[in-house]
Amino acid sequence: MRIIKDTNIDFMQQRKLAFIISVVVILSGVISLLVNGGPKLSIDFKGGTLVSVQYNEDMDIMAVRSAMGKLSVDGQDFDFSREEIKHFGDLGAVLIRVPHIDDSPQNFAQKIVDHLYNSFPGMVPEDKSDFILGKGTVSPKIGSELSGKAIMAIISALGLILLYISIRFEFRFALGAIAALTHDVFVTLGLFSLLGYEISLPIIAAFLTIVGYSLNDTIVIFDRIRENIKSSKKESYNTIVNRSVNESLSRTIVTSLTTFLVVFILWFFGGEVIHNFALAMMIGVIVGTYSSIYIASPIVIQLHENSIK
Amino acid sequence: MNSKLTPRFLIIALVLTWAVWAIWPTIQYQRLSEAEKETLREEGKLEILESRTIKQGLDLKGGMYIVLEVDLPTLVENLAINKDAKLQAALSSVRDQLLISPEADFFALFSNISNDNNLKLSRYYYDFGSSNEVILTALGEESEDAINRVLEILQNRIDQFGVAEPTIQKQGNQRIIVELAGVQDSDRARSLLESTALLEFFIVKDITTTNELMVKIDQTLRGNKDISSIVKDDSADTKTSIEKDDGTVSVSELFGESSTENNTDSSSVTPSIVAEQPFSSLLRNLGSTIGVPAKNSYALRKMLELPEVKEKLAAVGGKFVFSNKAQDYPTVDGDVESVYSLFLLEDQAELTGGVVEEAKANLGPQGTTSAGQPIVNLSMNSDGARKWSIVTGSNVGRQVAIVLDNKVHMAPNIREKISGGGTLIEGFANIDEAKDIAIVLRAGALPAPVDIIEERVVGPSLGAESVKRGTQSVIIGLIIVLIFMLIYYRVSGSIADFALIWNIVLVLAVLASLQATLTLPGIAGLILTVGMSIDANVIIFERIREELRKGKTPRAAVDGGYNRALTTIIDANVTTLIAALVLWQFGTGPIKGFATVLFWGILISMFTAIFVTRTIFNSFTSGKNLNKLSI
Numbered sequence: 001m002r003i004i005k006d007t008n009i010d011f012m013q014q015r016k017l018a019f020i021i022s023v024v025v026i027l028s029g030v031i032s033l034l035v036n037g038g039p040k041l042s043i044d045f046k047g048g049t050l051v052s053v054q055y056n057e058d059m060d061i062m063a064v065r066s067a068m069g070k071l072s073v074d075g076q077d078f079d080f081s082r083e084e085i086k087h088f089g090d091l092g093a094v095l096i097r098v099p100h101i102d103d104s105p106q107n108f109a110q111k112i113v114d115h116l117y118n119s120f121p122g123m124v125p126e127d128k129s130d131f132i133l134g135k136g137t138v139s140p141k142i143g144s145e146l147s148g149k150a151i152m153a154i155i156s157a158l159g160l161i162l163l164y165i166s167i168r169f170e171f172r173f174a175l176g177a178i179a180a181l182t183h184d185v186f187v188t189l190g191l192f193s194l195l196g197y198e199i200s201l202p203i204i205a206a207f208l209t210i211v212g213y214s215l216n217d218t219i220v221i222f223d224r225i226r227e228n229i230k231s232s233k234k235e236s237y238n239t240i241v242n243r244s245v246n247e248s249l250s251r252t253i254v255t256s257l258t259t260f261l262v263v264f265i266l267w268f269f270g271g272e273v274i275h276n277f278a279l280a281m282m283i284g285v286i287v288g289t290y291s292s293i294y295i296a297s298p299i300v301i302q303l304h305e306n307s308i309k
Numbered sequence: 310m311n312s313k314l315t316p317r318f319l320i321i322a323l324v325l326t327w328a329v330w331a332i333w334p335t336i337q338y339q340r341l342s343e344a345e346k347e348t349l350r351e352e353g354k355l356e357i358l359e360s361r362t363i364k365q366g367l368d369l370k371g372g373m374y375i376v377l378e379v380d381l382p383t384l385v386e387n388l389a390i391n392k393d394a395k396l397q398a399a400l401s402s403v404r405d406q407l408l409i410s411p412e413a414d415f416f417a418l419f420s421n422i423s424n425d426n427n428l429k430l431s432r433y434y435y436d437f438g439s440s441n442e443v444i445l446t447a448l449g450e451e452s453e454d455a456i457n458r459v460l461e462i463l464q465n466r467i468d469q470f471g472v473a474e475p476t477i478q479k480q481g482n483q484r485i486i487v488e489l490a491g492v493q494d495s496d497r498a499r500s501l502l503e504s505t506a507l508l509e510f511f512i513v514k515d516i517t518t519t520n521e522l523m524v525k526i527d528q529t530l531r532g533n534k535d536i537s538s539i540v541k542d543d544s545a546d547t548k549t550s551i552e553k554d555d556g557t558v559s560v561s562e563l564f565g566e567s568s569t570e571n572n573t574d575s576s577s578v579t580p581s582i583v584a585e586q587p588f589s590s591l592l593r594n595l596g597s598t599i600g601v602p603a604k605n606s607y608a609l610r611k612m613l614e615l616p617e618v619k620e621k622l623a624a625v626g627g628k629f630v631f632s633n634k635a636q637d638y639p640t641v642d643g644d645v646e647s648v649y650s651l652f653l654l655e656d657q658a659e660l661t662g663g664v665v666e667e668a669k670a671n672l673g674p675q676g677t678t679s680a681g682q683p684i685v686n687l688s689m690n691s692d693g694a695r696k697w698s699i700v701t702g703s704n705v706g707r708q709v710a711i712v713l714d715n716k717v718h719m720a721p722n723i724r725e726k727i728s729g730g731g732t733l734i735e736g737f738a739n740i741d742e743a744k745d746i747a748i749v750l751r752a753g754a755l756p757a758p759v760d761i762i763e764e765r766v767v768g769p770s771l772g773a774e775s776v777k778r779g780t781q782s783v784i785i786g787l788i789i790v791l792i793f794m795l796i797y798y799r800v801s802g803s804i805a806d807f808a809l810i811w812n813i814v815l816v817l818a819v820l821a822s823l824q825a826t827l828t829l830p831g832i833a834g835l836i837l838t839v840g841m842s843i844d845a846n847v848i849i850f851e852r853i854r855e856e857l858r859k860g861k862t863p864r865a866a867v868d869g870g871y872n873r874a875l876t877t878i879i880d881a882n883v884t885t886l887i888a889a890l891v892l893w894q895f896g897t898g899p900i901k902g903f904a905t906v907l908f909w910g911i912l913i914s915m916f917t918a919i920f921v922t923r924t925i926f927n928s929f930t931s932g933k934n935l936n937k938l939s940i
Contacts, residue, residue, distance in 0.1 A: 001797050002854075054770065076607035105607075109764065110496055129494075129768060136765040141411040142376065148412070153895035160887045168880055202830055205892060205900045209837065209907065212888030216841070216881040220848065223877040251844075251851040258793060258847075259840035262786035266836050269785060271778035273368070273771070274833055281837070 007249055011293055012242045012301060018294035022183060029190010039193055042200035045147045047100035047140030049109045052133040053116050055123045058091035067119040068096060071112065073105040089272035093133060100140050109135040150204045154185070157208055161215060169222055172303035177218045180296035184214045184287045191283055202277045210284030213259070217252060218292035224248045225300070237304050241297050256289040314931070317924040324916075325811065331818035334361035359474075363821045366828030366902055369776050371769035372490040373498060377463075377759040379456050379483045381415045382407075384757030385448055389433035399428050415483075416449050453482065455756040460485055465752040466501055470745070485759070495766045497745060505714050505758050506749035508662025510700065511654035513708035513720055514627050519599070519653045522625055523589050529617045530587040588612060593648060595638065598720075600648040603635045609651075628656045633716035634738060652710050652717050659700040659709070661754075664693020664730075668750035670743040679735045683743035685750065687732045694730025702726035713746065779832035786836050787813070790843055798850050800939030804925050805846040808917040812842050815913045816906065828902030838910030841885070845918030848881075849874040853940055863938040864930040871923055878919065882911050 033039060043050050069081030080098055088095035096112065105111055113132055117124050125131050158178060165174035185207055192199065224244035232240065263285060267278035338358055341349070349355040367374050382400050389396055403418045423430055423441055430444040437447035460479055467475045467487070476488040492498050591609050593600040601609050612618055613629055622628055635647035667688045673679030689697060701709070701723050710720040711734050718736040737743040791809065794802035816838060820827060853870030861869060886908065893904035930938075 001799075003797075052771070054768075072604065074606040075602075075604040107496065107499060109766075110499075130770060132766065132768045133771040134765070134767045135495075137761075137763065139760075139762040142763050145412055149895050153891050157888050157891040160891065161884050164884060164887060201896075201900055202903075205830060205896065205903050208888050208892050209903075212885035212907075213841070215884040215888070216844065219881040219884060220877055223880055227873070247855075248851075251847050254797065254847045254851075255841075255844040258790050258843050259837070261789055261793070262836050262840040265786045265789065266782045266833060269778055269782045270833070271775055273775055273829055274779070277830065277833060281833075 002250065003253060007246045008243075009246060009249075010242060011245050012238055012298060015294060015298040018290075018298075022187070022291075022295065026183070026186050026190060029186060029193055032190060032193040036193060039189060040196065040198040041143075041147075042198045042203075043097065043100075043136065043138045043143070044201040045143045045150070045199070047138050047143040049098045049100075049104075049112065049135070049137045050095070051098075051109055051112050051116070051135045052088045052093060052095040053113060053131050054125070054133050055092045055094065055120065055131075056125060057123050059087075059094055059120075059123070061085055061087065061094070063120075064094050064096070064116070067116065068112075071115050073108075073111050076103075076105060088133065093272075100138075109137045146201070150201075153204070154208065154211075157211060158182075161211075165219070165222075169226060172300055172307070173222050173225075175303060176296040176299040177215060177222070179299050180218050180288075180291040181211050181214055183291050183295050184210055184284060187287045188280055188283050192280065197276050197279070200276070202274075203280050206277050206280035206284065209281065210288055213284060214288030214291055217256070217288055218296040220251060221245055221248050221292050221297060222300075225297070238301055241301050245293055245297055252289060252293070256285055260285045314924060314928055317920070318928075321921055321924060324815070328811070328815050328818035331361075331822045332814060334358055335363050335817070335821050338362045360824065361821060363817065364824065364826045365776070366826045366831065366899060367488060367490060367765075367772075368767050368829045368899055369772050369779075369827065370490050371767050371772035372488065373492050373495045373767075374763075374765045375487045375489075375499070375502060375761055376480070376763035377459075377485045377487065377502060378762045379452075379459055379485070380758045380760060381452055381483055384452055384455055385415075385419065387757065388448065388451060390435070391433055395426070395428060396433055399423060399426055416445055416452075420445050452757075456483060456485070459755050459757065459759060462506075462752050462755055463487065463502060466748055469748045469752070470498065470501055472498075484762075491769070495764075497741065499761065499764070501745050501749065503759060503761055504746075504749045504755075506662065506752065506754040507714055508665060508750060508754070509658040509712045510660040510697075511630075511658050511710045511712055512700075512704055513710050514625070514653040514655060515707070518625060518627070522621060522627070522653065523592075525621050526588045526612075526618055527586045529621060530612065530615070531585065533587065533615075533617075588618075592651070593638075595648065595650065599651045600638065601631070601651050603647045603649060606631070606635075606649055622656075626656050627653050630654055630710065630712060630715060630717050633713070633718050633736060650717065650720075652708075652720055654710050654712070654717075658712075660693065660696050662713075662750065663754065664689045664696070665750050666690045666693075666730075668747040670740060670747040672740065673733075673735065679733070682735055683737040683740040685734045685737070685743050685747050687730075687734065687750070689730030689732070691730075694728065697730055697732070698726055698728040775829050779829060783832060783836055783839070786839055790839055794843065794846070798940055801850055801853075801926075804922050805843065805850070805918075807925070808846065808922045809839065809842060811921065812910070812914050812917045813839065815917070816910050819909045819913070820906070823905075825905050826902055827906075828899040830899045830903035831906045834903045834906030834910065838906065838914065842910060842914030842918070845874075845878045845882070845914055846922060848877055849918065849922070850940055853938070857938065857940070863936065866938065867923075867926045867930050871919070871926075875919065878915060882915055886911055 064085050065081045068083065068085060069079050071078040071080060078101075080096070083099070084095075084097040086095055087093060094116070096116070098108075098112065101108075113128075113135060117128060117131055158181060161181070162174045162178055165177050188207065188210060189199075192203070197203075221244060224247055225241055228240045228244050228247075229237075235243070260282065263278050263281040266274060267282055270278055346355055349358065382404050386392065386397070386400055399419070399422050402422055403415065406418050406422075407413060407415065420441065422428070423445075428441075430441045431439050434444045434448065437444045437451070456479065460477060463485065464477050467477065467489070472489045472492060474490055476486075478486050480486050487502060489498055588609075591601065591605040591612075593602055610631075613622075630652050632650035632652070635649045637645045638648045640646050665687055667686075669686045671684055671686055673682045673684045675681075705723050705725060708720045708722050710717045711732075712718070713734075718734050734746070737746065787809070791806045794805050794809075796802070798805060813835065816835065819825075825831075849870055852874045853866045856866035856869040857863070889904050889908040889911065893901055893908060896904055
């Protein structure tokens, strides 16, 4: 069976259109990031408290909001009714995110859990440990350290990859690959911002995996270009690149399809905790495949054309 | 079979046998029931088995993860001999700078600030050396030593608390990471870790001094703008204070004893008691002690932090300390409110916990006031016992407060001189709390306070759900990919499927032998490996198809396909390996789990795709004269 027969699509002809699409998607992401004042960061990076609890019955978010509006610990009053409060998986589970407060009481996460437990008697499991799905408190101190580390990780990964490709291929290939990767990360980041999802530690891991995956895809095509340049000196650079993309198209589609299928299953069946991670991966697989054809390869052509002028 | 292929098959067989051997304990362990585990534990075999299995991360098993940070500024402050305002000012500016840039090195900051302010450290730390540099180096060593002691003490406490497989490790030079799997009562574990276990004995100031001080604090705070933001309108209502007919409260009445000082302002009629007596209006008379209704305690703590209040306290040489828990008291209108007790103590401790030799939790013996209540029995070493007998002997009739971690547990009256050093502490909510306190007292006080800077708790039900969903996803994903390959590449697809299954088994085998921890992101990594490891096969198969289309024989096509695909596969995978390595280097906990799986998944998929499937293909094409390849 073959999905893709011998093709001869002029991908490089479409590159202008593709550039426009990419620019539009990235710009709308960037605008969304600017409007929201940067990516929505999870407590991993910002510090704060996250609590998720499981009620016996379906809960109305508005009821939880009003309960969270009057939390009092030893006379210290808090109004969290406008914080992020949402269902977590099923309708009985509720997740609450509270920003970091400088003089918050000791063991604040537990105090919130207790308040949520006591506010709705009769709707909670008898055993409190069945009520708590999870809780977490991160001090902003750790958060800011982690942000620095995450940025360092992404930069050092990109740097090492640039180095490797420069050695194995040529420098312009490395630039093409890095452009494609940056494109992928920005598109995913922008889409996350547009969708209102937060960037947590696992999402950073997903980003780095997207980087790895997209690169994998790009290099398979580059490899073909390298091979075709050696074997045929007569054809134009443009034609060679286009032929290489077409020749590896079958592999690109099959691999992207299988990878997409598994992350889709992860997204669909994997449960609430892994949901956004899988979503980032799904976006990443699609964008990664697209970018190796429409971003990485055209940039190599462009750089080649510039160099012979 | 071609004899050249024999060594290759031998290698494959060896690797597969090893994989089964490595993964077997994990399978065995999964199939054990709780009762069987218990039997094995008693025989001591469970630990051996566990050491060879893949561990589940806290996100799968449920449990708590805590990062503790040793409070270096306080440690250094405690080490100083003649503490004065200048040193404290320097340390507090270090603290402020650390809040702004948490990554900064404490000792570097301390060194800068000392030099800027011409602070001669030898005044405070003459034991450590004479020049600032020497002292700072010595303090650095001292703090490292202190952190190691903290680590040891925490280890000790946790061991006595009784948790299966606790992990305690040092991270950097001032953090400690504690992982407790399956801990249900995170509250209890938290206080066990956080407690400094600093036990102190203070003499309680007499009532007259306390009364006078409160009047002075009220006077100082009167008209203070900062207070209105702290104190709520309903703080000082009729329920919490005893009112005169004219609507004011006098401090003397709060205590039921006449004050020597005549409060001239008490007669003036003011609209708000809070404005008149901002401090004492928040209090409540509990007979022999001062009470602070829980709802006022935040406001009161804030007031006690005000510099003008601190000044007044310093003038009398005392400090206010809260009781460790609130008790329920009926209010005037029949409700019940919980009330903390507040004690004015001498600011220097008479005796500290270093003298404790043994601490045991018990129920109070019959015939005493604490009959049936949880108590902790202390015995002191000879030095402590001697001091204790002096303290009690010279303070008969006065109250002594037993303070643990800056909270008053009890403040009994000294009836007679206590010699021998045996002491009993009461004031615990339940026997578990008494046991935990006994544990921390036995393990000794921490040389420096620790702060919990990160805490994550995963409930057991969420963990179980994650395991179920994760496993489900892996199986479904695997089956879909297997079927797809079978349809798309037929017989060759089945070879790839064979390789894929072995790929997963090998990854798990490596994880088991590395004793790695499988986390939820790790499971995601496993699924990703399924998707991506197929890639190597796809690259090869597409190449073989191309070669076949060029009219090559199956054998030549297989050879050509593999040779040409090899560089592509290596180049493509090395870059993903780079990403995985960076993640591993940077990541903590769950992320590290993901990176580990990804790393080994890629390495192994290269092995299975290049070596294992090639060998199978070759055995197909070399033996008989194959003229058609099912691909």
